[in-house]
Amino acid sequence: MIVAEKKPIEEIIECLKDRKSVLVLGCNECVTVCEAGGKKEVGVLASALRMHSLNQGQEVRIDEVTLERQCDHEYLEEIRDVIDQYDAVVSLACGVGVQFMAETYGQTEILPGVNTCFMGATEKRGLWTERCQGCGQCVLAVTGGICPVARCAKRLFNGPCGGSTSGKCEISKEVDCAWQLIVDRLKALGRLDEFENLFPIKDWSTDRAGGPRKVVREDVQQ
Amino acid sequence: MQYPPSINIVRVPCTGKVDVLHILRAFEKGADGVCVIGCLEGECHFNKGNIMARRRVVQAQSVLDTVGIGGQRAQMFNLSSSEAPQFVKYAQEITAKIKEMGPNPIKLAKSRAA
Numbered sequence: 001m002i003v004a005e006k007k008p009i010e011e012i013i014e015c016l017k018d019r020k021s022v023l024v025l026g027c028n029e030c031v032t033v034c035e036a037g038g039k040k041e042v043g044v045l046a047s048a049l050r051m052h053s054l055n056q057g058q059e060v061r062i063d064e065v066t067l068e069r070q071c072d073h074e075y076l077e078e079i080r081d082v083i084d085q086y087d088a089v090v091s092l093a094c095g096v097g098v099q100f101m102a103e104t105y106g107q108t109e110i111l112p113g114v115n116t117c118f119m120g121a122t123e124k125r126g127l128w129t130e131r132c133q134g135c136g137q138c139v140l141a142v143t144g145g146i147c148p149v150a151r152c153a154k155r156l157f158n159g160p161c162g163g164s165t166s167g168k169c170e171i172s173k174e175v176d177c178a179w180q181l182i183v184d185r186l187k188a189l190g191r192l193d194e195f196e197n198l199f200p201i202k203d204w205s206t207d208r209a210g211g212p213r214k215v216v217r218e219d220v221q222q
Numbered sequence: 223m224q225y226p227p228s229i230n231i232v233r234v235p236c237t238g239k240v241d242v243l244h245i246l247r248a249f250e251k252g253a254d255g256v257c258v259i260g261c262l263e264g265e266c267h268f269n270k271g272n273i274m275a276r277r278r279v280v281q282a283q284s285v286l287d288t289v290g291i292g293g294q295r296a297q298m299f300n301l302s303s304s305e306a307p308q309f310v311k312y313a314q315e316i317t318a319k320i321k322e323m324g325p326n327p328i329k330l331a332k333s334r335a336a
Contacts, residue, residue: 040243044285047285048285048288051289051328055289057334
């Protein structure tokens with residue numbers, strides 16, 4: 001899932017200066033799981049914004065809505081009838097949702113309420129770590145299910161560098177060496193002999209390095 | 223035993239039921255202080271409801287500090303249900319603290335605007 005973090009409330013308050021009517025818009029998917037932009041976080045942020053504006057002696061309308069997600073047109077349509085009532089929308093969805101909202105409702109200011117971080121998983125409650133960088137050419141079959149693009153600091157494809165020490169990456173003692181993990185995993189799978197196979201030069205054109213990307217499926221288009 | 227009359231008691235089956243939003247909305251509506259009183263740590267009948275409540279009170283304090291209401295207005299105390307004198311002591315303590323801090327700034331701002 002996409003992992004995001006709440007923006008500091010002070011930053012959002014600063015963006016909303018002089019707005020009289022604000023909608024705090026949450027998302028029920030990834031940002032709910034990483035406890036950054038779901039219904040609960042919408043409630044807390046809206047309450048904080050209300051208290052701040054009341055404390056300034058201002059009458060600001062702060063409403064709360066949480067959509068199923070903000071990356072599909074059908075869900076964004078749910079607020080079409082009400083969006084014109086607001087000077088600004090603080091979207092707690094990931095960067096995708098904020099942008100899709102802005103494209104759909106171009107006449108309304110859409111502001112981000114979270115910082116989108118990476119594609120990752122919940123290791124335990126309160127700890128989310130990166131696992132995928134969307135390189136577009138998945139090699140997990142070869143590396144025993146551990147991604148050298150997302151988890152190796154140098155994105156190496158043919159074994160560890162000289163900085164790998166006691167299973168840790170040279171950039172930090174807290175970061176596992178991805179290639180140590182790969183070797184251990186291949187050993188556990190009885191496939192360590194495959195480690196010797198050379199990986200050909202990767203085609204990075206499907207990575208973000210090749211420019212903004214799209215996926216087209218003509219067989220399902222209407 | 224008597225405790226200050228300015229305290230309005232809201233009973234819950236366990237402080238674990240108290241949500242961050244309950245605390246924040248009380249201040250939105252003009253409460254001068256919110257005090258969560260739960261069982262002694264390690265003695266929660268529902269295992270760790272009081273532990274979760276403390277974390278929520280801390281989160282509420284942080285939000286209240288950020289918006290200028292004052293995080294010290296929200297407090298949590300732990301006691302056993304048989305410790306009535308302790309309850310009176312905490313009630314007097316929180317009342318004195320809130321009196322010292324003054325009324326909820328939102329009430330003052332509203333009366334200035336009116």
